[in-house]
Amino acid sequence: MIDQLSWKVGGQQGEGIESTGEIFSMALNRLGYYLYGYRHFSSRIKGGHTNNKIRVSTKQVRAVSDDLDILVAFDQETIDVNYHELHERGLIIADAKFNPVKPEDTKATLFIVPFTEIAKELGTSLMKNMVAIGATCAVLNIEVNVFQAVVNEIFGRKGESVVQKNMEAIQQGFDYMKNELGDQVGAMELEKADGKHRMFMIGNDAIALGALAGGVRIMAAYPITPASEIMEYLIQKLPQVGGTVIQTEDEIAAATMAIGSNYGGVRAFTASAGPGLSLMMEAIGLAGMTETPLVIVDTQRGGPSTGLPTKQEQSDLMAMIYGTHGEIPKIVMAPSTVEEAFYDTIEAFNLAEQYQCPVILLSDLQLSLGKQTVEPLDYSKVKIRRGKLIQDENQLPELDGASYFKRYEVTADGISPRVIPGMKNGIHHVTGVEHDETGKPSESPSNRKDQMDKRFRKLEKVEFNQPIYKNIKHDEADLLLVGFNSTRGVLEEAAERLEKDGIKVNHAQVRLIHPFPTDEMLPLVQSAKRIAVVEHNATGQLANIIKMNVGHAQKISNLLKYDGNPFLPHEIYSKCKELI
Template sequence: MISQLSWKIGGQQGEGVESTDRIFSTALNRLGYYLYGYRHFSSRIKGGHTNNKIRISTKPIRAISDDLDILVAFDQETIDLNAGELRPGGVVVADAKFSPTIPEGVQARLFAVPITAIAEELGTSLMKNMVASGASWGLLGLPMEVFNKAVEEEFGRKGPAVVEKNVEAVRRGAEFILEQAGGPLDEFKLEDADGKIKLFMIGNEALALGSIAGGCRLMSAYPITPASEIMEYLIKKLPKFGGTVVQTEDEIAAVTMAIGANYAGVRTMTASAGPGLSLMMEAIGLAGMTETPLVIVDTQRGGPSTGLPTKQEQSDINALINGTHGEIPKLVVAPSTIEECFYDMIEAFNLSEEYQIPVIVATDLQLSLGKQTSERLDYERIAIKRGKLVAEELPPNEDNRLFKRYEFTEDGISPRVLPGAKHGLHHVTGVEHDQEGRPSENAHNREKMMDKRLGKIANLRITDAVKVDAAHANPELLIVSMGSTGGTVEEARSRMAAEGITTNQMMVRQMHPFPSEQLKPHLDAAKQIVVLENNATGQLANLIKLNLGYHDKIRNMLKYDGTPFLPSEIHKACKELI
């Protein structure tokens, strides 16, 4: 028996690849397995090769696998493009309709199943995804009633007749391949899972759920890959909590609406990707100048311009920190797990109001769209903090002066009132202003206001701004990364540990203000530093050099072909440095 297995399904976009993976992985989740998924898809609605890869394990996993055990193919292109991942002894389950062949040199066993023919016999070729799912499930020898339950949940809203047809398609697929194979394959027999209930979601769903838990009641956004699922989730869920979602005409409208709603006292967010963030930059500057709370999610993807809309990249860091003209206070956070997506959103809303600043939560495509197992969330950790929002009645202003919305205070954070508060009248403007918000070009006032705004975040640190696994006092390598790469680094490190190579790991979760003091002792202790990131210019490495130096120690490990790092790639590259 084995403790983990990797399965992939591929075909043309619009052929049912996504739904096949969804039902297959849902059934595995019901059994209690840990899962980690990766989607390769084209930036079009229909056509073009797409595949979904799912890693199944009895233990927690946070990386895609280097190799592949089972490949399900709806066309020959899927075999040609992906067969190279198959380990010796792997299996290809292919539709007999296209007379599948295995490329020369690939040591894999082929099962040609009449996937389309069986589906058509049952009434429609659309059910071929269920036939393929049944064939895969049958090879693994897992309980069919669990899979049938997942099918029922998927199609139940369409009525019992549709459910029955799809269950039959699953049964026929399993029966055919089991007859060919002579029963479930022993080499793919998974150890029993723990059976515990676990969450199974993409990062975007965790971000959306975290925003609801954090008190968000309005989202204004424009659809864009890979952020759209946040809006889609909130469209379904937010009205249940008295909130709403507004799809705006563009990203400029989305961010300015969010600023206005936050000014009015409603916790509001928007979400986008690199191109949308570029359009939002002037408005983000307005939020910084007017000290208005604002939460933005940036789901990074391949750029520049339209770039690679459906591919992995981490290249927005420079823009998120320095994109606005002028200098404003802001917080840039980069979660690395499903759980962090949830908790970071709650903290983002709190810190945005406490410090009266824009907060940008930066994910990457793999974290945003990769479906994976998460432990149960701890709702006892949720607390709503609104900072210096004045709730009690204000005293009358002396001499009929306006409320000092931008009052100079010891910590740089001024009292904040909601529109309509008695005695709370004040100006709000994007030009430089005095304590009451009146436009001012006074040089002394300008200097004091800039110091006030920028100074209030100097010591701002999120929970676990830097996460470090310092297993060794003076490691040969310190591997530094961000976002979805954390689990892949962990797996590569375990391989190096087996070879006697000492490594420590650091995940930088707060990009700005940069937590230099938390990085320094670990950078000092390491003999060499490897900074791993999905971009071409080493933006995280340059951030470290800018704030701390270490030019002589730092080595870049960069990948910018649109695909995530594999554990084997990190393992190989690190060994070459030693």
């Protein structure tokens, strides 16, 4: 038996590759296995190679596996593109329809199964993916009835006949492959899982659920990969709590609509990717100047311009901190797991209202669209903090006819009282130009300095729980691994391998990018002989931010990848061995 399996299905985009992986993983998730799935797809609606690689384990996994046990191929391109990942005991299970050919330089075993032919005999070639799942079950020695509940859930609305046909497709795939395997049935049988119920979800769903739990009632957005699932999730859910999603004409409108909604006292946000964030920059500046809470989710992808819209990258970091013209207070967060994405989204709305400034929640394509096993969420941790928002007009002092409410009052902590528009005694000006305490435009040099200083005092002490995730095993480390967003899983695995080689490794995952948690990071850097900063960009943006805020540049090395693919554990391991 094995405690871990790596399985990949591939073919042409639009022929059911995603649903094949979805059905396979849903069933194994319900058996209690931990899973991690990453989908490679083209930036087109139909056509082009796509694959879904799913890792199944009896323990938590958060990274794409180095190698591959089983490759399910619906075309020759899938074999040609992916066979190099197979280890020597790996299997290729290919559809007989395309006369599959095994490359000469692989020791993996090829099994040819008539997926399409069996499916056609059952009524439609669309069920070939179910035949492939059945063939996989024979290799793993998994009973076909494990898939009954999943098939009922997915196809039940189409009628009992459709459900039974799909189950029959799985059974026939199982029977055919069992005969081909002979005494190798169950050759990759997994150790039994614990059977516990856990969720299996992408980061975007966790962000959307976090927004919902955090009290959001309006989302204004324009669809873009890889952020669109946040919008799609909330289109279904927000109306159930009296909220709404508005698809705007562009990202400029989305950001300004979110600003207006927040000004009106309603928690609202928007979500996009790099190109959309570029369009939002002027609006982000407006939120900073007017001190209006604003949460924006940036799901990073390959750039610049349209770049690699369906591929992994982490190159928006500097833009999210410094992209706006002029200077405004801003908070930039970066969750590293699906669970953190849920909780950090809630906290983003709290921080936006508490500090009355833009908060950018950074994700990346791997975190946003990669699917992870998630332990049950603890809703008792959900707390709503609205800062200095005055909701009872009786708390406002009386104004005479000539005076205005001091919406931008200069305070010791830099945070001014805030009111909902229309409240008695709360009248004030709101403008994007520099203003005095009541919001009236002012070009006075002394007022300008007072207001700028006031705004930046907000960032002197941002309260954020665990700004750096730490896995610190040594008082003095040979190597400190540092990353952000989705690299956490691959760094954890690389650290474990390096430890087995006798190398003392600590690991830090930065969750609060700006203002940078210098006091938290400095001791970790000082106690390490070398620091390897791992990130998906060409210029070492996180490493540069660490150098700016912590120093010790001579210790820091960049481990960079920007070809659109996620890091694999062996890549980090090998590069770190070269550093030591």
